[in-house]
Each structure stands twice: as structure tokens, then as C-alpha cells.
Amino acid sequence: MKSTSWIELSKSALQNNIDFIKNELNNLEAFYSVVKGNAYGHGIREFCFLLYDLGVKNFSVFNAEEAYELVNVLRKKDISVMIMGSVTEDQMEWVILNEVSFFVFNWERLKNAISIAKRNNKKARIHLEFETGMNRTGFPLKELPQLYSFLKNDAPHLEVVGICSHLAGAESIGNYKRIQKQMRMFKKLHSITSSWSIDSIQYHLCCSAALLRYPKSMYDTARIGILQYGFFPSKETFVHYTTKKKVIKNPLARVLSWKTKVMDIKRVKTGEFIGYGTSFLANQPTKVAIIPVGYAEGFARNLSNAGKVIIREKRFNVIGMVNMNMMAVNVTASEDIVIGDEVVLIGSQGKQEIKVGAFGDYSKLINYELLTRLPKNIERIIVE
Helix, strand or coil: CCCCEEEEEEHHHHHHHHHHHHHHHCCCCCEEEECHHHHHCCCHHHHHHHHHHCCCCEEEECCHHHHHHHHHHHCCCCCEEEECCCCCHHHHHHHHHCCCEEEECCHHHHHHHHHHHHHCCCCEEEEEEECCCCCCCCECHHHHHHHHHHHHHCHHHEEEEEEECCCCCCCCHHHHHHHHHHHHHHHHHHHHHHHHCCCCCEEECECHHHHHHCHHHCCCCEEECHHHHCCCCCHHHHHHHHHHHCCCCCCCCCCEEEEEECCEEEEECCCCECCCCCCCECCCCEEEEEECCCHHHCCCHHHCCCCEEEECCEEEEEECCCCCCCEEEECCCCCCCCCCCEEEEEEEECCEEECHHHHHHHHCCCHHHHHHCCCCCCEEEEEC
């Protein structure tokens, strides 16, 4: 059974964004594609298939569940998967056996990794994460000598493939001093650990925002998320980029569109309320299109009497309360609209467009949150 709405993923838009990233990095291989949060709501299965077809083979996820899904979807021996966050003790055996790399940011995880690797006669592929000022996860730099001694003794069971940290808000100028301090700390970390004589370590600190604003944060690789999907990390980052490059046009293309169809048409008399409660009163004879999408499908309830949709290349207002699975749209201005007409919730139709940014402004959600709230059971379709 198909869902009441569907999401379209544009292959040409993704190609455009990968080319943009490649140009900024000067090397397509030099980044991990961040596909956590169900590929930022785009659908990890479909989106990673597209990425692989476009030559991307390094993927970064948050947890072992996402890694398991990605490995089983692509089933390619030439891909690299990195887990940045959660790996429970009972999941770690699968992770190690399947040569998935993962962040290690405390002694408990490090010792668990060694124990499980020994038991399976395998090497745990780890990225050592260090605390540089995010104050979230990571070894403190003062523990470097102890770590080095520990790693020397247990080297047969570990493969240190990366050393990394995470920047605390590179998309905002308000964090400038904090980011600069983090970059200095990571430079110190790089200097010290470079003498450890561990082969082929990848140093990574750079994210999408840092790639554009702090190119010196780029070491051996980067973790690129939001840029792939066609979004700058913030309006501030977009202004910084366009000013620096002296361009006006947005170089990125939106990969995702979200669509549904008109489920029913109603005629409401003057003076009648529409939907639950008394939030919308028809002050004239009103033609209403009923749309089979509500807050259970990711269309936020606070878009009641505020959201917009596109039907037959015209923009219409959501009226009344957004329900769990339905909403009403005022289409009085168009007698042509009928049951079965395509409805654009995010995306374009003709010359009309509803951008994720605008959708987010209506619902008071940032792009990241809005996208990742799109339910997994919505069908994802790949289009050119």
C-alpha cells in the first residue's frame, strides 16, 4: 500500500550539489556523506543509492541501526560507513565484524571495542573523537599521553582510522571566537598525534558550514551533510558565500519535493465553521479542497490557518485546524480544481514554488528539523 503523499528526489539536483561540493573540496573522495536522520528526511535507502550512482562511497550515520540499514541496502564492498554516535554494547560485535568504523569518545567504549575485537579476532576500526569546545562527546586533550600508551599495548586489536572533533556552530558569526579556539586546539591535537606513527589516519573536523567559512578546518576529509540536499547551513552562510564569490544566484538545487492529491471537494455556506472548533469562519460561499495529509504525516499543526500549498500552478491557503491526517485548503478562487489534482506541499509547480525555508518559516522549524520529521513510511520516488 502506498502512503497518501509521496516525496520526489531529483537526481539532477543531487548531481549539481555533489559537483558544488567537489569544487569546494577539490576532491570528490575527500568527504563523508552525512546521511543520519534518514538522510535528513530524504530517505536513507533511496538517497544513498543515488549518491553511490554519482560516485560517493563514504557515508556517515549517527547510530548502528542506520549503519545496518545502509550496509544491507547498498551491499557494496567498496563503500565505507562511519558511525558518529550511538553503538550499544550488543551492536558493537556486528559493527566490528562488518568493518564499520565508529567514533570512540570515552574509555568505556574503547575498552569494549578492544574486548569484542579480541573475542572475534578482528580489528575494531575506530575514529578517536576529542573534545575541543563543543562540550558534548570526546576525550579531553590532557588524556593524550594515557591514550597513546593504551593504544600501543592494544594495537593488534585496533585500527585507528581517524582522529576528529566537532565544531560548535560554524554557521554563525556569533560563534567565531569559539570556532577559532576549537581550530587551534585541533591543530595542536594534529601536531601531537602526527608523531604517533599510526599509518593512514584521517583527520576530520570540517562540516558543511566550515567548508565554506573556515577552509583551514579542512584536513584529510570532511563530513558534509546539509549542502548535499541543496541547503546552505544558514542564511548567514549563504550571504557569506555569495559575497565572497560575488554571485547572486543560489548555486545549490533542492533535491526534495513533497506532493499529494486532492481527496475531496466541499462547498461551505457563508457563516459556517470549517474543521474542528471555530478557528475558521467562512465569510462567503467557500470551495474547500480536502488534502489527505496532516501532522501525523509531518505537516505541522501550527500551520493551521497559516500553511500554503500549490494546486494547478496557483498558491492556496490552509484553513482551519490541521488534523492528524487531513487538512482543508481554500480553493474558492479556482473552479477548475477537482478530486485527484496534484498538490505540492514542498517544491514547485509551473512558476510557483514553496521552498523548505518558507515552509519552515510558516511552521517555525529550522530546515534540519522540518526535513527529519518527514515520516519514513512516505514513499520516496527518484526523478530526473
